[in-house]
Amino acid sequence: xxxxxxxxxxxxxxxxxxxxxxxxxxxxxxFARSGGPADTLWDHVARVASLAVxxxxxEGLDPEPCRLAxxxxxxxxxxxxxxxxxxxPEEQRSVATLRELAAAHGVPxxxxxxxxEAILQLYRDDPDPTPLAMVLxxxxxxxxxxxxxxxxxxxxxxxxxxxxxxxxxxxxTVELTYARCAPRSLYTAAGRRRAAVRGAQTEAxxxxxxxxxxxxxxxxxxxxxxxxxxxxxxxxxPACACGGALRRSVWEEPGMKCVxxxxxxxxxxxxxxxxxxxxxxxxxxAGE
Numbered sequence: 001x002x003x004x005x006x007x008x009x010x011x012x013x014x015x016x017x018x019x020x021x022x023x024x025x026x027x028x029x030x031f032a033r034s035g036g037p038a039d040t041l042w043d044h045v046a047r048v049a050s051l052a053v054x055x056x057x058x059e060g061l062d063p064e065p066c067r068l069a070x071x072x073x074x075x076x077x078x079x080x081x082x083x084x085x086x087x088x089p090e091e092q093r094s095v096a097t098l099r100e101l102a103a104a105h106g107v108p109x110x111x112x113x114x115x116x117e118a119i120l121q122l123y124r125d126d127p128d129p130t131p132l133a134m135v136l137x138x139x140x141x142x143x144x145x146x147x148x149x150x151x152x153x154x155x156x157x158x159x160x161x162x163x164x165x166x167x168x169x170x171x172x173t174v175e176l177t178y179a180r181c182a183p184r185s186l187y188t189a190a191g192r193r194r195a196a197v198r199g200a201q202t203e204a205x206x207x208x209x210x211x212x213x214x215x216x217x218x219x220x221x222x223x224x225x226x227x228x229x230x231x232x233x234x235x236x237x238p239a240c241a242c243g244g245a246l247r248r249s250v251w252e253e254p255g256m257k258c259v260x261x262x263x264x265x266x267x268x269x270x271x272x273x274x275x276x277x278x279x280x281x282x283x284x285x286a287g288e
Contacts, residue, residue: 011046016105020071023097027077040155044143045071051139058190061131068115069136072098073122091123123257125282129187138191145179146198150205164213167274169221169238172206173263174278176223176234179203181281206236226250228261231280237265244269252280 012018024042049070056066076093095116102112118133122140126133143149153175157168179202182195210221219238226233228250237246244267251262258279265274 134187
């Protein structure tokens with residue numbers, strides 16, 4: 001495979017996968033036309049599918065359901081060109097797309113339903129997930145870590161019209177916190193081993209970036225750890241332009257899919273406020 005040719009790595013391998021790729025791209029394009037930002041969802045699900053197959057092999061799972069779970073886990077994210085515009089979870093839309101396309105391509109229910117159940121278990125946060133659901137969860141989270149995870153973090157910011165802005169530097173808190181927590185929050189031994197490596201790579205990259213910004217006189221980003229209800233937040237906070245001290249507050253609220261952490265910074269001098277909201281990592285999974 002030539003450099004720059006990613007077809008072997010992320011291209012569809014069957015008529016079913018081609019139909020899924022086309023559906024995802026159609027839905028994403030419709031969402032973009034309605035004013036939403038374009039994204040790269042197919043590339044994400046293809047990477048998760050590849051990771052799921054690799055993790056599944058280490059955990060002794062059949063590769064085909066691992067691949068299907070990775071490919072279809074986000075298939076309903078932009079279903080019909082919409083994104084979270086009603087109360088129906090996107091995982092249910094993903095399963096509906098899986099069943100529809102699988103039936104159209106002759107995939108038997110016996111192969112489809114374990115994959116559908118694994119996708120739904122992640123939304124329901126079932127206390128006793130199947131091994132396939134565990135592998136899918138770990139693969140999805142590993143895709144956000146390490147050099148490629150950082151690259152996609154910045155790529156998504158660019159697709160949304162943003163650069164290395166003050167807001168984005170605050171947002172690094174989420175990436176750093178997930179990177180720190182990942183080795184304790186994934187299900188499988190294979191996933192936790194990879195998370196330890198990729199999490200450290202993520203932290204090292206952002207710290208090098210902050211050093212470069214500081215050395216060039218562009219931004220002074222302070223990084224510190226904040227303990228909150230058993231969770232270590234790795235907080236990135238760029239100094240306020242007015243030179244005032246930042247006051248920080250942290251609290252949690254229940255959300256539709258997770259407990260949501262709120263992190264607010266307020267400048268004591270000028271009153272500027274910046275607030276992040278993100279899902280709390282599920283640390284209770286460590287050691288299961």
